[in-house]
Amino acid sequence: MEYLSRLLQLGSMQPAFRFHPMCKSLKIINLCFADDLVIFFKANYGSVQIIKQVFDDFYNSSGMKANLSKSQVFFGGLSAQDKAQLQEVLHLEEGSFPLKYLGIPMRPTKWKEADCGEILKTIKLRLHTWSSRHLSYAGKVQLITSVLLGLRNYWMNIFLLPHSVIKEVDKLCMWFLWGNNGSRSNFHLTSWSKVCLPKSLGVLGFGEGSKWNKAMLGKFIWAINHQQETLWEDIVNASSHGKFKIGLLYARLIYQALAKYHQFVWSRMSVPKHKFITWQAVNSKLLTRDHLLRVFMVLDSVLCPVCELVDESHNHLFFECLFSQQVVRLIQE
Known part of the structure; x- marks a missing residue:
């Protein structure tokens, strides 16, 4: 890929070559993604001939030939006649947007x-x-x-x-x-x-x-600020320090006070089921009978099903119920 990129750069220096209008200022001619290659150039006959010659030279030197059945060409703002003329040189199938890369649809305009x-x-x-x-x-x-x-x-x-x-x-x-x-x-x-x-x-x-x-x-902005001699560095120039963390940036977008109990509730030593029940209990979100009654659910009784003395509530369930108090005493012994 590096050798092919150098050949493309040398080809872009020829008088007949024209950069793509959006790539002219940075003199971008190609981008590589894993095993994929994207080439940008102005859709004129001279540029197409140079690109074809570059691939012929690359084949003669390395023995590797582009797979035309897996390659496509994308045009913008050309008439059908101009497209046909250029395709006679490239011998590539015309692609259409959106195209998929790693399962993600790509298009040159805003996502729909x-x-x-x-x-x-x-x-x-x-x-x-x-x-x-x-x-x-x-x-x-x-x-x-x-x-x-x-x-x-x-x-x-x-x-x-x-x-x-x-x-x-x-x-x-x-x-x-x-x-x-x-x-x-x-x-x-x-x-x-x-x-x-x-x-x-x-x-x-x-x-x-x-x-x-x-x-x-x-994270892309952070990467731009911390990488030298990259394409993004040419497009945007800024500066910051530290290590980027998505969770930290997200937390700064939320303006609320920390919960003092969060380390206790989400302890790594607890199993997921216990974490969720503890979170519900701390926030009084368990489906206790007094809670169900407030949302107009019809119940035969609102009394605690264990002691049958007091209405079931979060406070009673964990602290006031005779059975709960007995459990606490046994744990403390």
């Missing part, structure tokens, strides 16, 4: 909502697979964090997703967590906006879509 259909399709497919399983809240949290948001973050790592797509992903995750029956969702113990806040604020830490997307793309 239709380009994100693949991420929504994949998430819905996973949810359909899990719908027949009896999962606890803690299990659902693990799947949302590691799988569903992992899919979302893969795309956010590259693009600024449309707001409508981010909202749709959040809605699918919310329905999966709290439950959804057709067009009607079940009782939400905590609003999704709070659930997405960082764990240091005492919540589940899913990451609010728009802010998390911006925090993830912030």
Whole structure:
């Protein structure tokens, strides 16, 4: 690739070659991504002839030949006649946008909502697979964090997703967590906006879509500021210090006080199920009978099912119930 890049640079110095209008100021002619090569140039006969000659010289020197069946040419602002004339030289199939690279649709213009259909399709497919399983809240949290948001973050790592797509992903995750029956969702113990806040604020830490997307793309700005002699360094010049962390930047976009109990709730020594139940208890979000009564759910009794003396509440369940007090005494002995 380095030898081919040098040949392309030498070819760009010939009088008949013209740079692509968007690449002229930086004199960019090619970009390499893993085993893929993208070449930019003005769509005129002279430039096409030079590019073809470069590939012929590369083949004669190395014995490696471009696979025309796996290569495409993309035009912009040309008539059908001009395209046909250039294709006679290149012998390449004309491509169309969006094109896919590593499963991600690419286009030269602003991303459209239709380009994100693949991420929504994949998430819905996973949810359909899990719908027949009896999962606890803690299990659902693990799947949302590691799988569903992992899919979302893969795309956010590259693009600024449309707001409508981010909202749709959040809605699918919310329905999966709290439950959804057709067009009607079940009782939400905590609003999704709070659930997405960082764990240091005492919540589940899913990451609010728009802010998390911006925090993830912030790493490119950090990379620009800390790498020397790169293409990005030529485009943008800035300076900063320290090591970039997505979570830290995201946390700075949230203006709320830290929860003093977060280290206790999210201790690494606890199993996921215990973490989730403890988080619910600390925030009074367990489905105790007094809580269900407040949301107008019909119950046969609101008394504690253990002692049957006092209405069941968070305070009674953990501190006042005779059975709870007995358990605490046995633990302390």
